[in-house]
Amino acid sequence: MNNSVFQDLVHVQSCDTESLSLSNVTGKTVLCYAPAQAAITPPRAELHSLINRTIEAGAKGLIFAQYTVNLLEILTSCEGFMSCALVDFEIAQRIASYSKMTESPVVKISPAVSVVGNGVLSPYVASFSSRGPSLAFPRILKPDIAAPGVGILAAERDSYVFHSGTSMACPHVSAVTALLKSVHPNWSPAMIKSAIVTTASVTDQFGMPIQANGVPRKLADPFDFGGGHMDPDRAVDPGLVYDLDAREYNKFLNCTQGLSDGCKSYNLNLNLPSITVPDLKGHVILRRTVTNVGPAEATYHLVVEAPAGIDVSVEPSVISFTQGNSRSATFMVTFTTRQRVQGGYTFGSLTWSDGSTRSVRIPVAVRTVIQDFVADTS
Template structure:
């Protein structure tokens, strides 16, 4: 009786601000155990909840509640593809509901702190609309490519799951409107990919709104993943066998011309990555150039899950176009 505040112990989501009906704070399990030991060590325990204070933590980081890869739907597509602000976002809120939604809560506000995918998604959607406003004729694939290849790389030291936590990196709106090169796809490219993934014609037809699709009558898409995507992902084979992936890619020049791009490869230990050709020359706008990336990974000695990070960067005088290359496994 007579309590004026609450201390809650939790092992999850300590990176997200919580709103309570009464003064409260949340601590981790170890701190909670210390507090409990103290409470039982004296007949008159006391505590003070101080005002908020600034702390310094490595940033940006991916929230604890954010789902990690690999992609359960396809071993060829990177999940997640991009990271965006989604923690403690000051957002508009309805006055028809209290801040906690609990019975007896009398706290109402036009704004509150919200966290989650519901906060990150609007940031990405807004950037996509922003890019579209500069390039109204670009496809969804072109816009996604621009967002991914211009993302700011994030640190694996802060995010242990690397690309399976942050994808291509942190959203970079100002860079996305001027990517230099884009990986573009049309409807047939998606259909060929779905055929490569093993979907049947009727399933694909339902997805694309067509009467019929016959995968056997289509030319197969090229490369290990049958996709012209801004990232590359190789699933390691189990055992002593070397894993090889040949990725076919095509980029479109949406920057100034003439332009020359040189390739820079970053390969993790035990992985050989080559690109051919190593230089792309564009004489005019919207010109397309193709290239091939070969990834060879040595067998992994351990049976535990392994994630290796590499990258391909195309650089010109004015642009840097970065694609993550992820090698992971072994297979289940």
């Protein structure tokens, strides 16, 4: 239902049952704007019940103020009952100020429009997307990768609907995995994963850093998107991959079940396309091995983006492959903290580049600590 004329506007703050009952909202458009409560009741959890309460109160329109979060599919609950619109807090503040300063405020909700192409900020990380670090396995970076998962047109029964969530992102990653396997049938699962992670993009279509929705919106980091937003075209020819065989996964499984010794060192040296050091007290040395899946003759130079407050050294910083010799090379990475603090995570990356088209980037996350089982809770 769309408003074709202006309607009376009433600002009802949080729009809880009591506030709606105390306000004369019948036949009016209600502004629900209570930013102080957003951290207590997330918009995704609140909006559906709020729509029902507003309809029951007799309102004919709803303007819901929210931080940057994806809620459009929930607005289908308004269809046939009232016009609904989503605005951010800045716009809501302007509407609220207008309502307060005007004796008889009115508003008209116009039909939504679609914006495509260069007018759209994309990609960005959805507010509901799972975030790291991994609590059970802090030395394993999670998530691994980001993929399209918001407002995806999906088949449902005999029709199509827009859905969001992991159920939408997973098919994208699965499809890219299948395509890579068809091009490289001899690649292991770890090689395919590495190709996807190390060639992902950390910038949007304008070359700006990817942003992450939340409270507030911020620049995304590896705990938001892992290696970044996947890029299938680049993944098909990564140049280098970080490989693992089933025996390594079995050793990791034994570590998770307490059946092996030396698991801390093993987890740090697990040949993943990422590095996470959750408890750096002074310095630590770990290793990674890359396998050349590109041209037999190739030289790669390392570009280091060091996490803030951390010194990073890598040996060697140049690796060369020649015809007839080994297609694998191992390098050692040393992280040294510049301050003794019980700190938070800082982020960086290690990127092997052949100076041409291949750039193989792994994300790095490091947290400094003074001692175990001590947290900065102030």
